[in-house]
Amino acid sequence: MTIRIAVAGASGYAGGELLRLLLGHPEVEIGALTAGGSAGSRLAEHQPHLLPLADRVLAETTTDTLAGHDVVFLALPHGHSAAIAAELGPDTLVVDCGADHRLTDAGDWTRWYGGEHAGTWPYGLPELPGARAALADAKRIAVPGCYPTGATLALAPAFAAGLVEPDVTVVSVSGTSGAGRSLKPHLLGSEVMGSASAYGVGGTHRHTPEIAQNLGLVAGERVRVSFTPVLAPMSRGILTTASAPVRPGVDIEAATAAYRKAYADEPFLHLLDDGWPATAATLGSNAVHLRVVVDADAGRLVAVAALDNLTKGTAGAAVQSMNIALGLPETTGLSTVGVAP
Amino acid sequence: MTIRIAVAGASGYAGGELLRLLLGHPEVEIGALTAGGSAGSRLAEHQPHLLPLADRVLAETTTDTLAGHDVVFLALPHGHSAAIAAELGPDTLVVDCGADHRLTDAGDWTRWYGGEHAGTWPYGLPELPGARAALADAKRIAVPGCYPTGATLALAPAFAAGLVEPDVTVVSVSGTSGAGRSLKPHLLGSEVMGSASAYGVGGTHRHTPEIAQNLGLVAGERVRVSFTPVLAPMSRGILTTASAPVRPGVDIEAATAAYRKAYADEPFLHLLDDGWPATAATLGSNAVHLRVVVDADAGRLVAVAALDNLTKGTAGAAVQSMNIALGLPETTGLSTVGVAP
């Protein structure tokens, strides 16, 4: 089986990571690589680490250049995927790494992103209850945001088992690649190195409603989410600390049992018994390292999750979801081995 | 006025920062520098950045070498300061950067640090209500922990004004110098760089009761604290994200007013109106950059504070407190200007 794929937005960080993974995927043949302003340039200018594709020339992102592929990955700014998907036809598998089709509530979409809601696609977080069924045979997939992936996986088992109150605090420490290759002063190396900084504080980050949606789905009730992203001086990685008040009688044994049960058969979720997750151990891998604990003094369950924002947080989830949609073994082309130190 | 000072533990990070600040303090003359295992070596081996003291030889940390100074700073492991202070006599100002005399509750001390409680000294966080009065003319000062400094300053105005419930979540992202010059594998550059990692999760970090004590003092009731420290790939800096449920009717205007009132005359506390705190802006300075917001959806007040863990978080607080105790202008030898980028 040879799956012919295209990547729209191949000059960006998400596009580069998709290509890195797809170069190692045994069933895939890499077709068109497209870009916006960088169309016409060699891929090596933007992705010098992808030697086998160094001399590929970026095409314009148009329906024509993307047509004729089995799978089209979209790594584009918000608001661009609906129109392209419409023209690609129902037989092409379209995997959208952008936000356009993640939220189920049209009002949420308009409030957080502005404009009209483009509809909801099957959600590419297979570890969420019910997600695999929706992804099987799907022709449209919405890849989750990187922060929602960490926060959701950190607390979903607690909500599934009814261990906590629906009142969540999440602080996620992220590397800078999550912001993409945007030329903004605060993303310059000179500003980033040696500094930790908050942004989008107070529930203003667009990933907030996506976290609430995911946890609410598992909890079966509305979950309030206080989410704060923090930028740390590293290129990759998200370390999520998430907590919620425990319900009466919930102790560490109950918490551990719930997480073990939830993730026993998950190929990419790794529960730690000792030590605490560190993002370096997940670099370039599709694994999530997690640990849960109950703080009896504070009355809270606290879970910490580490992942690579570009891999499991974006491109790895996209490939994992593609595998499911195409009926391939879910782990094809993906690794649980990080590059460390 | 010339104040003759000594520093015990001059080969460590806290000791080095004390000396950096004291070299710029106009009223101070630097006397004995002492160490444990490094006694007998030149200071330049350990603190190559302190050129004016490069050829000083470290003495052993004994009562003899420390005697005869107006002020003795102790940057020692836990459990060493009480005995030394007892022998130094009541006329010497002893400023303890360790934890021995911070906690007021003997039971807390025994639970968190083990052994017998050595008593409580005036607490070197002048911005805390009542602290300046206790520091004036003090002969013994307990310098706060670096995490408690950030967490306390982030939420004290909210508790002072009765804006929040006593149920606090704190996640603090710290540089590695907070762990001192300990030769532990997880502190090696190869492990730290490119990685964010949690530790002391679930209320097990020893700074937790100190945060609860400080906020409880301001709130006038017991405050529950869920505290998670996160190690980030930088040498210095702590970025604290702290939140608590808001009481009915509390909005951003009320929060802003409370913080402005609390910190209006504080020389080292800087409230931001736009942008968010970044630790780089505080590097080497005694300033704390703060911002507060109310997240109506989540029902929480969220405050973010940035500081330099070695300066305001340790050595700067020590010098600031010494200034108060000696009747000097509080800002002598301290700066609000960071070294950036």
Added chain:
Amino acid sequence: MTIRIAVAGASGYAGGELLRLLLGHPEVEIGALTAGGSAGSRLAEHQPHLLPLADRVLAETTTDTLAGHDVVFLALPHGHSAAIAAELGPDTLVVDCGADHRLTDAGDWTRWYGGEHAGTWPYGLPELPGARAALADAKRIAVPGCYPTGATLALAPAFAAGLVEPDVTVVSVSGTSGAGRSLKPHLLGSEVMGSASAYGVGGTHRHTPEIAQNLGLVAGERVRVSFTPVLAPMSRGILTTASAPVRPGVDIEAATAAYRKAYADEPFLHLLDDGWPATAATLGSNAVHLRVVVDADAGRLVAVAALDNLTKGTAGAAVQSMNIALGLPETTGLSTVGVAP
């Protein structure tokens, strides 16, 4: 074909990288993992990124535990490999990542490392003229040092083509993982981050004679080498700047032609036409990115090479050499794709 391998020194950085690569090698089965002081502990304590081997327990490094494997990789301190190799017998392929068998001159060995010379093994730098022939069917392989790999590959084509005088200057900027997991103060994250520092200046680094040996072999005459290593705040990567006086009439065209000819068929050597090598593009890959130029004003040929010190600089070279020795395709289990950004 299933090759059963063992790794001695599996708890260190070189051992970890060997295992990372071998986990992705299709012909390999991972047998014994051994260590010194860490024997008896789980691999996950030392290598949390190697999830598939997390529960493996480290055995003691003895001839017994290493016996019965087709290939034994030694990632041990200097001076340990000869004795082990002697007991493993002539049919086992022993790949030594240490320095013991790299130098051909016994006097050089004694001068630089001390003690008696253990003999010379085929040298695991296949790109060096004649090296592949020596590696084919070899049962003993000496993996090159990480600095010599960069410096040799940077200048070998210039010497092979007679373009330069045998008077070489090399400055190599390295990440800290090259120093291994040694608990030394100058390798602590707090010291390393934000700092570049030289060490082993003035021809005192032990890799100096190895560079001179390699280039002398290609040049057919003695080559003088001034080598300076510089530590930079990153975990991985070596960026080598190497230069030598050009002989009369040598210009950029001659240099480019010589390098193209030398490396035309090399699967892991990538010549850049524009842009300059950056180590990030090689992270985790076995590729070397190079560019050469002639500075007419200074009268020197300057070559810059980037590689990952743990991959092509150590473990990747080991696997590449093993592939040759076993008659496997040379690139099996190795990649030219880096993990970036």
Added chain:
Amino acid sequence: MTIRIAVAGASGYAGGELLRLLLGHPEVEIGALTAGGSAGSRLAEHQPHLLPLADRVLAETTTDTLAGHDVVFLALPHGHSAAIAAELGPDTLVVDCGADHRLTDAGDWTRWYGGEHAGTWPYGLPELPGARAALADAKRIAVPGCYPTGATLALAPAFAAGLVEPDVTVVSVSGTSGAGRSLKPHLLGSEVMGSASAYGVGGTHRHTPEIAQNLGLVAGERVRVSFTPVLAPMSRGILTTASAPVRPGVDIEAATAAYRKAYADEPFLHLLDDGWPATAATLGSNAVHLRVVVDADAGRLVAVAALDNLTKGTAGAAVQSMNIALGLPETTGLSTVGVAP
């Protein structure tokens, strides 16, 4: 004495560092702060670390806004200072941090920077023979480039004492702030962190002729310079490794004696006897840490120098030179104490 100063280019990194130092200068009053595109904004938007000036509003860089100050510091792009200096009149001390007036040879200027040469100003490297005399009472000062400062100070004593041949190799590892706050993809944190990269290789960097000019002046003959800059993942700091062939009979004693003699009375130059320079020890200070050695095998003298590119490499040199020109003690407002770790 109160010196009223203005800074043109106050929103950039060099401008920010000038202001950081001038805030601590006891004889200075800070007047106009000007900028180009950022005129009209608060300084805090660009320099959040300069709290005492947070609410200053940036004026346009015009002769009008700069007039009426005793000293005007120019931190502007190349080619802008001559016109401004002409209009400021001969009584204003103009200190140019740009390159316009560094090179003495008009042909060099045109070749390396293009356009017409604006003339040569007294050169702000007081440690260079004869420089202090030229700076005394000067009304125009050209601050050296950051790389030339390190390379010149590393080798000047060797040339002054006739120890080496005029054939120099320099590799300088620099933090990213040397490139200013330019919004270029290769300066983004995501690209910089974890990577060392060369640029301007082969004698193409514009600082090359300035290094040759300085060393040639000391040597009394033309000096050939092979210069390679390397970008490392840190904000500040330059570590320079410079070498040249030793003349017959030159050994380490001769080299050490020459350097001791040259720098015995220099307040900012610090010769190390053991250990090697690290940039972290110079952070924020005006000190240069140096060490020299002779490599008998390679036949070269090798000197390593560490400095802070924004302090001694730019703004510190500017303040030091201003002090000389105004007859103040040379070290006023400057420190040899770095901020570490």
